Amino acid sequence: MxxxxxxxxxxxxxxxxxxxxxxxxxxxxxxxxxxxxxxxxxxxLPDFGSNQYIKPGKNRGQVEIIRTTSDSGASPLIMIRFYPGYVRWNKKWLYFSVSGISAYPMLAIPGDQTATLSALLHDLKAHPRKKGWIGIRLANLKQRTQNMSYTLQEINRLVIHVEDIQQVLTPGKGVSSPASKSTSIQA
CATH class of the missing domain: 1.20.5 (Single alpha-helices involved in coiled-coils or other helix-helix interfaces)
Known part of the structure; x- marks a missing residue:
């Protein structure tokens, strides 16, 4: 405890x-x-009001989480598609579960009018108590949109690299470069 x-x-x-x-x-x-x-x-007291959760099976018409696959060797992506206004940008974290995500080929995703925003590795964290849940720091995304041509209320898709999610979920096993031996360069 x-x-x-x-x-x-x-x-x-x-x-x-x-x-x-x-x-x-x-x-x-x-x-x-x-x-x-x-x-x-x-x-x-716990701060329940500072987080938003995308719960599996709920809000089916409003939000969808998709894992893209590609034959070209490109890194797979997680896409969170939602109606504009679904994400409450005044919250600190947007949490979603990585289990049970549907996989689609890259070309099978409909090309509707989208305003996409990427969630980077430093925007993500594992949920402190729920295993398999990832949080996206919404303040970082809000700051990133300040110089864009669209507003937060127009955004309807978040994109995350699967590699970043794996690195967050397994913190000790992330990609790290070993320290290189120093070599001297001679002219």
Whole structure:
């Protein structure tokens, strides 16, 4: 159990204890202590409102996650297609599950009017508790669109390299270049 979760439960139990003591002993001091304790545990509450989740099987008409395949050897991509306005850009993270994503050939994706935005490796992180879930930092994407010809509300497709997702999900196994031996160059 994380320290923050443990501290939350301890402070909640202390709140209940001091509240019960104030009733049993009819003491205002215990009541004052109990009323001050929420100041301590409110910062420990989880921040549910800062994330948006694309849940598998829900919002079928509004959002779709596709994995592209290619015979040309190009890197496969994950595309998140959605109606403009579906993504709440005021949130911190947009999470989606990588399991159960449909795979289509590159040419099978319809060519509708799109405003596409790429999510790069530094925009991604693994969900701290849910295995197989990836988060996209929306603030980075918002900043990237400031000099573009379209607005956030017009964007209807996010593109992510599968290699980046694999690197985020397996942090110790990412591509790393070994340190090269120093060589001297002679003229």
């Amino acid at each position: 994380k320290l923050k979760t443990l501290a939350f439960w301890i402070s909640l139990v202390l709140f209940g204890l001091f509240l019960a003591l104030s009733v049993v002993y009819e003491s205002t001091i215990y009541l004052y202590i109990a009323s001050a304790l929420p100041v301590l545990f409110v910062p420990l």
